Amino acid sequence: MAVAVIAVGTLLTGCGSGDSEGGGSALAGGAGTSASPSTPAAEKFAADSGTRYVGVEEPETLEGLVCDEGDGGFRFGGGLDMHVTGDDGLKELQGAGEDVADKVSCFGSPRITLRKGTMSASAPVFTARTTLYEQIADPVASLKTIFERSVSLSESYGRNFTGEPQEVTSSDLLLKCQQNVSDTFPMTTCFWANYGAAGELDFFPPDGQAVPIQSAVQLTKAFVAAALKPKAGS
Helix, strand or coil: CCCCCCCCECECECCCCCCCCCCHHHHCCCCCCCCCCCCCCCCCCCCCCCCCEEEECCCCCCCCCEEEECCCCCECCCCCCCCCCCCCCCCECCCCHHHECCEEEEECCCCEEEEECCEEEEECCEEEEEEEECCCCCHHHHHHHHHHHHHHHHHHCCCEEEEEEEEEECCCCEEEEEEEEECCEEEEEEEEECCCEEEEEEECCHHHCCCCHHHHHHHHHHHHHHHEEECCCC
C-alpha cells in the first residue's frame, strides 16, 4: 500500500481552510449526529447477473454533492488514509485506462472543516476508492477478506476502530461498515463488493461527529450506482 507523505500528525493538508463547518444537505437524515440509526433490513444478495464494468466516473447525480477525481486536496498521510487491500486473489480489469477514476472525492456545501490546534483544513464528505475486476466469484468471501486485511493494516498505522462492524446486503451489493478514529477525527468507513468491483468510502465528520452508519450505507449505495460504468450488453 502506498503511504501518503503528508501527515495530519504533522497536521492536515487541504484547500479552503477558511470554509465553514458542516456537511449540510449531503448528509440528510442525521449524519451530523453521533446517534446511529438502526441498520437497514438486509435483502437477499442475488445470483451473478453477468454485469461487469468498463470504468468508474465522478458521479453527477448525488444530491448536494460535487464530486471530482482525486483526493480533493486532502490526505491524512502517515498510512492513515484508507485503501482496499486483501484482493490479491482477484484479477483486476485491464485496459480500462483513463475510464477508471480509482479515487474520487465528493464535497458538500458548505464544506466540512477539520480543526486541530490552530490549524484547519477543508475535507470532503467522503473519499472513495474503487477497483474493477474481471470477476469476483464469491463476493461474500472477498469482502470479508478485504475488510479484515484493510482494517488490520490501517490499525497498524494508527487507525482505531470502535464498536462493531455492521453488514448490509442488497440484491446487487454487499457492504460492511464500521466507525473508527483517525488521528483525533471520528470517521465512518464502508467497504463494498459485488461480482465485478469492490471499493471503500471513508466518511469525514461534519461538526466533529461521526457519520451514522445508516447514512454512510445510503451514500455508499448511491455512489456505487452512479460511479460504475457497466459494460455494454451486460
